[in-house]
Amino acid sequence: MTSTHAGAARLRIGQVAARVGVTTRTIRYYEERGLLAADPAHLKGAHRLYGEADIARLRELIRLRDLLGLSLEEIATLVDSEEACAALRDQWAESLSEPERTRILDTAIAHLERQLELIQGRQHTLAELAGELARKLRSMQSRRAALRPQSSPQQR
Numbered sequence: 001m002t003s004t005h006a007g008a009a010r011l012r013i014g015q016v017a018a019r020v021g022v023t024t025r026t027i028r029y030y031e032e033r034g035l036l037a038a039d040p041a042h043l044k045g046a047h048r049l050y051g052e053a054d055i056a057r058l059r060e061l062i063r064l065r066d067l068l069g070l071s072l073e074e075i076a077t078l079v080d081s082e083e084a085c086a087a088l089r090d091q092w093a094e095s096l097s098e099p100e101r102t103r104i105l106d107t108a109i110a111h112l113e114r115q116l117e118l119i120q121g122r123q124h125t126l127a128e129l130a131g132e133l134a135r136k137l138r139s140m141q142s143r144r145a146a147l148r149p150q151s152s153p154q155q156r
Helices: 014-022 023-030 052-068 071-093 097-145
Strands: 003-005 009-012
Touching: 009 014, 014 023, 014 052, 023 052, 052 097, 071 097
Parallel strands: none
Antiparallel strands: 003 009
């Protein structure tokens, strides 16, 4: 069952969960953690309805979680920084003064540096793991090569 709010379809939590491919518990947990904003007009005991912006944000949260393996706190930092940059883009479009644009750029740079730091930290962790696995693989390949030739598993 969907309703309309200002002409836009609004979906219940189960419909959103099915559409995005997560559980309703995941959505509620993200709301509890402040990653997905609760509807201020939502009445306790009433069904929470979600719009396209909520669904887009949820998809982005899931993408960051799955793609980068980030913690919820790290995801919140990335998403909050991205939203802040979007607001700064709006301010930039409205601003004509050079000092104001300088302030906007300085703030945006700080947000992007924070995002890049998180991603590079994840890259470093993944590179360490890849290096560890590559060393193990080389070690096992060396051990295997040192063994006397035996019948291969295909010949058995």
